[in-house]
Amino acid sequence: MTVPEFLRYDFMQNAFLATTIIAVMGSLVGYFVVLRRQAFGSHALSNIGFAGAAGASLIGAEPMVGLLVFVLGAALLMAWSGRNVSERDVSVGMILMFSLGLGALFINLYSANANAAIGILFGSVFGIDASQIRWITITSLVVLAGLVAIFRPLRFASLNPDAARARGIPVSLIDTLFLLLLGAASAIAVPVIGALLSFAIFIGPASAAQAWSGRIGVGLALTVLLSLGESWGGLVISYYANLPASSCIAGLSFGLYALSRLTRHGVSTSTSH
């Protein structure tokens, strides 16, 4: 079997490797984001990373470090800001707003490189180098190990927090740990897929998987397959059609979501007995 043309270039190999790792890790974390209805928090964390990366560039530090610091800090703030999801919406929005304001300020001060800002907001998958691949791999492994470690209490606390607390499960701690994992996941996804488009990996596949299966095991497997499909498909389309990769992945993700809404079954509402 010969290597397809688009995989003959280093930048394409790196792009495939990076999106593959992020598609698997991001969609698995995203499954729980959708289950816990924290999609807004997920979107906010990715965008907060933008401010971190911009700030790091300004002081001459590694943008990835700035991303991680901002996103993990914001995750902690969110965890402490309110117990239930509806309470949290406003505080998440305020943290997001403040971060974007900071991001705008940093970009303004560091006017030399507006392209870097575009790269963070919309992703630059074809600009990923070997050292970033190493970052992405290590962080992804840590996130996945964390997810496996808290899987059982996280599952129960997501579905029935009051009963979990009564059982002696440290629900607030689980909540905080999950937000930190989500923060780390966002931080490595942002340079690849883009802060504004991370929904394509984190939310699109998970939400389609949950429309198609009511089982967690099947749903997780389906999420990974859908996520890989849209990421690889997006890269190939991008290469041949000469379109931005993030746009292609985002388009496929939206298509998946729309298809899942049209075809989901067994979710009609009934109010009998």
Added chain:
Amino acid sequence: MADEPLIRAQRIAAGKGAASVFEALSFDIAPGSFTALVGPNGAGKTSLFETLLGLVPLRAGELTVMGERPRRARRYVAYVPQASKLLHDDALIGREFVSAAYHAHRWGMPLPFGRSHQSQAVDEALETVEARDLARRRLSTLSGGQRQRLLIAQALVNDPSLILLDEPLSQLDPAARDRVVSVADVLTRRGIAVIFSTHDVNPVLRVCDQVLYLAGGRGRAGRVDEIICDRTLSELYGTPMRVISEEGRRFVFEGSKRRLQAVGQ
């Protein structure tokens, strides 16, 4: 040991804020018994549950659950919140929802060879609450009564000795109420003690062994006739109360004003 009560509360007081929600409350819960926890909104029914779970500290008195301090007895106790208060994701099927509680206090992921145990526990729990037909249905397609039964099944998978049901009848129609009460009654026949909180005692009159009535920061436990009567309720509310029995149902009136009181609705 057989005569030992599951819960022994002696003159307990508890509460989160500056003042106690209830004081000098004494009662016993026998293994496999059905206790109706009755009282108007705000009387401290949920606070009492939290006290029994060790989530709210005791301010006075002595409380043991299975001979231990409440915090240490949690693994024998399951708490079932109101179905309407849940933020669960509606996309999951009944069986997934029920099995999520299995060994949920352990870290890590369930291993493949542990599955048969889990599967057996979940089957039994679904059987007990007569919800086998709900196992493959998505939660979003279920009624309030069906969800309430799945919540009880979820509480059963870890094999508890005591189940605390927090207002399980709220927002249910009469047929669904009867079904939930019957399911709770079945649990007691399996040796599980049930404390069933409700603001209306009538739906559980036919099954309850004792009534624990909370009102006015006080509480009394005993047989239905000892508690839902003019004298005891007047003492608890601190104002003249009248109980009228009609066709096996009890209606509580506030004596002075001749007005239907908050026990029924």
